[in-house]
Amino acid sequence: MAVEATRWFLAVFFSGVAVFYTARIVLATRHRGVSPVFRGDRGSVHFRSYLAFRVFRVAIWAVAVARLADPRVDPLIGPFYGLWAAPVLLVGNLLLLGAFAAVLVVNLRMGRDWWSGTRPDADGPLITTGPFAWTRNPMMLAVQAGQVGLFMALPSVFTLVCLGVGLWAVRSQVAVEEAALAARHGDAYAAYAARTPRWVFR
Numbered sequence: 407m408a409v410e411a412t413r414w415f416l417a418v419f420f421s422g423v424a425v426f427y428t429a430r431i432v433l434a435t436r437h438r439g440v441s442p443v444f445r446g447d448r449g450s451v452h453f454r455s456y457l458a459f460r461v462f463r464v465a466i467w468a469v470a471v472a473r474l475a476d477p478r479v480d481p482l483i484g485p486f487y488g489l490w491a492a493p494v495l496l497v498g499n500l501l502l503l504g505a506f507a508a509v510l511v512v513n514l515r516m517g518r519d520w521w522s523g524t525r526p527d528a529d530g531p532l533i534t535t536g537p538f539a540w541t542r543n544p545m546m547l548a549v550q551a552g553q554v555g556l557f558m559a560l561p562s563v564f565t566l567v568c569l570g571v572g573l574w575a576v577r578s579q580v581a582v583e584e585a586a587l588a589a590r591h592g593d594a595y596a597a598y599a600a601r602t603p604r605w606v607f608r
Contacts, residue, residue, distance in 0.1 A: 408495045413474055415499055415559070416470040419506075420470045421467065446582070456579075458574070462575075486561040489561035498557070501551055501554060529590075541603055543580050547605055
């Protein structure tokens, strides 16, 4: 029963995430007159991490929907059936929900200063309050929690690869963002980084 409930949950969840981000990007583009998505220069670390996010986001959604349409997809993703136990799947589902809730909070907190990617010409303020007072990267911390949640909700070779690539992409993007913030805000960012951990602990 837990497997079937999770099958439905993942398809609905990732479809909802896709709708949310599509709407967020469309509305931001209309409001600003420019897309909030910045891919980085082709061949750069920024571009490779963006491409990894985009390709795997589509692949995850496609697998989730395909599994719902036809359970015979399951063997094709290299399932770790020994981990397909109700407690593991439940924790994975809860991690996904909690991570997405955290992402929504950070999105609302950033408001018009939210961008997808790091624009070299961005001139927004340095945000150091709210969730940014606890960690310099609350959005990316939540994304990583969601990546772990996906693996637990669907233990398989496919989601293990997604987890590995996802963690690489997140940490690569964080390095790009922190370098840009340091260049843009100078001493203010250095002081912020000195008192606020990159993730949770120093």
